[in-house]
Amino acid sequence: MCYAIPAKLIAIHGKIGTIDYFGETRKILLDLDNVKIGDYVYAQGGVLVRTIPEKEALEILEYWKEIFFELKKTDEALANIDQKNLSPNALAVLQKVNLRKTLHKDELLSLLALKDPKELQVLYEIANNVRSREHGNASCVHGIIEFSNYCTNNCYYCGIREEKALERYRMSQEEIVSAAKHAVNHYGFKALVLQSGEDLWYDDDKLCAIVKEVRKLGVLVFVSFGLRSVETYRKLYEAGARAALLRFETSNADIFAKMRPRTKLSDRINLIKALKEIGYVLATGFLLGLPDETDEDIVNNILLTHSLAPDMYSFGPLIPSSNTPFAKVAKVNPDLVLKAMALTRFVAPDSNILVTTALETLDPSAKRGALLAGANSMMINVTPMQYRRLYGIYDNRIDADREVDKSVQETVELLYNLGRAPTDIGV
Ligand code: SF4
Known part of the structure; x- marks a missing residue:
């Protein structure tokens, strides 16, 4: 494949x-x-x-x-919409998006408030139509290797936060490169995300050496190492990394301060801007379903993401993790995630929008729904199985025990079923 x-x-x-x-x-x-x-x-x-x-x-x-x-x-055929069936409001949205006009915050809020299943279906169909118009049937499938579950932070929602007692692991450079080689040579991946908690055991030299070796395999190296210095990210770029994933999680500074002790929203935003300036293909976004979050926060999150000019939008639902301060947070309605994706497609018609594994964990059928609501990008977990279940950033991860063969087979079937081709080759 x-x-x-x-x-x-x-x-x-x-x-x-x-x-x-x-x-x-x-x-x-x-x-x-x-x-x-x-x-x-x-x-x-x-x-x-x-x-x-x-x-x-x-x-x-x-x-x-x-x-x-x-x-x-x-x-x-799937992206075709019969404009005769659109309500005046839906038609007005479509016309504005087609004319590349900016949707006002009030309009986004009213779309986010939709609840009627029939209206939601129309919203998703319009988003899918816009995706198809902008990207054709191109979709991208990246592999992800989660190489360390150590983290110096204590985010309230996170299952690998420092204070949580759990079995920790660190993959050696040899193990990481070997997993990358298998993903490239056996499965044909052309882009690999290297992800870890904020684990300072991997210093600049270690990270650069890993990036260099993985880049030699002829893949796009995507780094997701959290809040590190701009200098570190510069070195990683020089070592061959070309894409970086760093979410700001919420645009609401009060909520941020409550859930991410010892870290500042402004530091994250500044780093995200610096990544763009360095030249990285940038993926960023936010969490959905945080306590005290309002619809206005969600629209602000979308608008803040857009203002950072990312190449890829990444947002997933918060899934409670046991033995964390957010263990009892209410479950997010999958439609909220799909609505955010659709709205993002309207705000940034040519964006790439990722379907996260968190969304799949929340609702396995939502992956298909997301791809039909504006999303066009997926990730497959290629972390070696002995470590996979230990990277428990939230509970019951859908890919914790899923063999790569099975993930690949399911992804290919889904792509073909929806008429998508893996052609994320340019802009
Ligand atoms: S969310 Fe990221 S930074 Fe926060 S504790 Fe988890 S891995 Fe660490």
């Missing part, structure tokens, strides 16, 4: 290249030396990650040719 379709480089302007697959073109950052027009390449998140021999590329393209246009037809 391959998670990206190779494309042909057809134009170069400085560091930006134009690539083509099946007549669709995308712009990418040429992040490798010595590439030339006519080369076949893999790209992820708008970044060139490796070249591929022409013979191999043509064989893969021949395989995809069979199904690519069929998938496209399926996606277009």
Whole structure:
């Protein structure tokens, strides 16, 4: 299985290249030396990650040719909406989004307040329509390796917070690289997220060495190491990391202060801005369902995420974790997450929106629902099984015991069912 379709480089302007697959073109950052027009390449998140021999590329393209246009037809059919069936309000939203006009906060609040299942269905269909218009049937599937469950923080909602008694683990550099190799060579991943708690045992040298080795595998290296210095993230970029995931969790400073002791919202926001300035493909977002959170907070969260100009939006529901201060927090309604995704698609029509495993854990059927409500990106956990269940950031993780083979099979089936192709190759 391959998670990206190779494309042909057809134009170069400085560091930006134009690539083509099946007549669709995308712009990418040429992040490798010595590439030339006519080369076949893999790209992820708008970044060139490796070249591929022409013979191999043509064989893969021949395989995809069979199904690519069929998938496209399926996606277009699912994204089609009959405007005759839209209420005047829904039609007004669609028209504004299509004209790339900004939806006002009041309008977003009124959409977030929708509860009637029929109205929600229309909301999701419009979001799916916008996604299809902006991205075609491209979707991305990244792998994630969670390599340490140590953390120096004590976030109230988190199952690996420092004060929680649990079995801790740290993967060695060899183990991490070996897991990455397996994900790339056996399953064909082209982008890998390396994630841990804020574990300072991994100093800059250790992290850079890991990133360098994983980058050598020809993948987009996504780092998710929490609040570290700008200097550290600069070094990681130089070592080959090109994407970074750091959520601010909530735009409400009071709620933030209550749930993340010893850390400041402004520090996180400043770091997120710095990541963008360094040049990272940026993924950020927030948690949904925090105690005392209002609809206005949620809309503010979406607007703050948008103002940070991320390449990917990541937001999931808070899932209570036992033996934490938030163990008894009420369960989030999955529709709240889907509504936030739909609204995000309206605010940022060309965004990439991730379906988190937290949403899947909350409601296994919500993954499909999310992909039909504006989302276009997924992650598969490729952490070695002996560590998987120990990274319990929340309880009953759906992927804690799920073999990678099964996750891959289910993901491919879902993608095909929805007419999506794994073509996250450019912007
Ligand atoms: S949410 Fe992140 S920073 Fe907070 S305790 Fe958990 S792993 Fe650490």
